[in-house]
Amino acid sequence: xxxxxxxxxxxxxxxxxxxxxxxxxxxxxxxxxxxxxxxxxxxxxxxxxxxxxxxxxxxxxxxxxxxxxxxxxxxxxxxxxxxxxxxxxxxxxxxxxxxxxxxxxxxxxxxxxxxxxxxxxxxxxxxxxxxxxxxxxxxxxxxxxxxxxxxxxxxxxxxxxxxxxxxxxxxxxxxxxxxxxxxxxxxxx
Numbered sequence: 256x257x258x259x260x261x262x263x264x265x266x267x268x269x270x271x272x273x274x275x276x277x278x279x280x281x282x283x284x285x286x287x288x289x290x291x292x293x294x295x296x297x298x299x300x301x302x303x304x305x306x307x308x309x310x311x312x313x314x315x316x317x318x319x320x321x322x323x324x325x326x327x328x329x330x331x332x333x334x335x336x337x338x339x340x341x342x343x344x345x346x347x348x349x350x351x352x353x354x355x356x357x358x359x360x361x362x363x364x365x366x367x368x369x370x371x372x373x374x375x376x377x378x379x380x381x382x383x384x385x386x387x388x389x390x391x392x393x394x395x396x397x398x399x400x401x402x403x404x405x406x407x408x409x410x411x412x413x414x415x416x417x418x419x420x421x422x423x424x425x426x427x428x429x430x431x432x433x434x435x436x437x438x439x440x441x442x443x444x
Contacts, residue, residue, distance in 0.1 A: 256275070256434075260295075260298040260300075260301060261267060261298055262292070262321075262322070262323060263295060263298075263321050263322070264295060264296050264298040266321045267292065267296050267310065267321065268296050269371050269421075270314050270316065270320070271296075271375075273315070278292050278293055278296075281313065281314075283361065284314070285309050285310045285312070285313025286309050286311040286313065287302075287306055287309050287310055287313070290414070291306070292310075296326075303347045304351075304376065305376060305379075307321055307322075307379065308378060308379065308381070309379065312379070312381060312382060315382060316357075317356070317357030317364050317437070317439060318357075318364065318437070319353050319356035319357045319364040319366075320356075320357060321427075322351070322356070323353050323356055325327055327422055335354055335355070337352040337354060337367040338352075339394075340352035340353060340354065340367075341367070341369070347374070347376065348370070348371040348372075348373065348374045349368060349369065349370060349371070349374055349376070350368070350369035351366055351368055351369075352366060352367040352368075353365075353366055354366060354367055354381055354434070355438075357439070362438055362439055362440075362441060363436050363437060363438045363439065364436075364437050365434060365435070365436045365437075366434065366435045366437075367392070367432065367433075367434055368423075368432070368433055368434075368435050369430055369431070369432045370394075370396055370423060370424070370425035370430060370431040370432075370433075371379070371425065371430055372425060372427065372428055372429070372430065373425065373426070374423070374424060374425045375422070375423070375424035375425075375426075376422055376423055376424070377399060377420060377421070377422035378417075378420065378421050378422055378423075379420065379431070380417070380418045380419050380420055380421075380437070381417045381418050381437075382418060382440075383418045383440070384418060384439070384440030385416075385418050385435050385437065385438065385439055385440065386414060386415065386416055386417055386418075386419045386438045387414070387415055387417040387421070387435055387436070387438075388412070388413075388414045388436040388437075388438070389407065389412060389414075389415075389433050389434070389435050390412045390433060390434045391407045391408060391409050391410065391411050391415045391431065391432075391433045392432040392433055392434060393409050393410065393423075393429075393430070393431070393432045394408075394409065394425070394427060394429045394430055394431035394432060395407065395408050395409075395425070395427045395429075395431060396423060396424065396425050396427075396431035396433065397423070397424045397425075397426070398413055398415070398421065398422070398423055399421050399422035399423070399424075400413070400415045400419075400421055401415075401419070404422075407433075417437065433434070
C-alpha cells in the first residue's frame with residue numbers, strides 16, 4: 256500500500272473512532288458513500304482532492320489531517336522543502352506539498368499547489384469562517400470567487416472567503432504553482 260494511502264486510511268479510521276461514528280454515519284456527515292469510505296480505510300482507493308475536502312468538511316477538520324501528521328507530532332524543528340514534500344495525493348491533476356499541516360495553535364495550514372495544464376475544480380464551501388490566501392508563484396491561473404473566474408499571474412495574491420463555492424483552474428500551456436494558506440476560525444478543531 257502506498258505510504259500516503261496508508262496514512263489516509265489510518266487517519267480516516269482514527270477520526271471515525273474518535274467521533275464514535277460508523278461508516279454509515281461518516282457517509283451521512285461527509286456526503287461520501289459508505290463504499291468509498293470503506294475503500295479509503297482499506298487503502299484501496301485514491302480519492303480526488305474534492306472527495307478529501309468533503310471528508311474533511313464532514314469531520315469538521317482540516318484537509319492536512321488526512322495528508323500527514325502535524326509538525327508538532329513529527330520533530331520539533333525542521334526545514335520543509337516543497338520539492339521533497341510534493342506529491343499527487345489524489346487521482347486528479349493537482350500536485351500538493353503540505354508545507355505546514357494544520358495546527359490548532361496557529362489556526363492555518365499552508366500548501367504549495369501545482370495545477371497541471373487543463374486542471375479545473377470547483378470546490379464546495381468549507382466550514383463557516385474559513386478563508387483562503389493565494390499567492391501565485393509561477394504561471395497563470397484562475398480562481399472562482401463570487402461566481403466569477405478571476406485571472407491571477409505570478410506575484411499576484413488573493414484572499415477570499417472559502418465558506419462559499421470557489422474553484423481553481425489552469426487553462427494555460429504551462430503549469431501554475433501557488434501557495435494556499437487556509438485559515439480556520441477558532442472552532443476548537
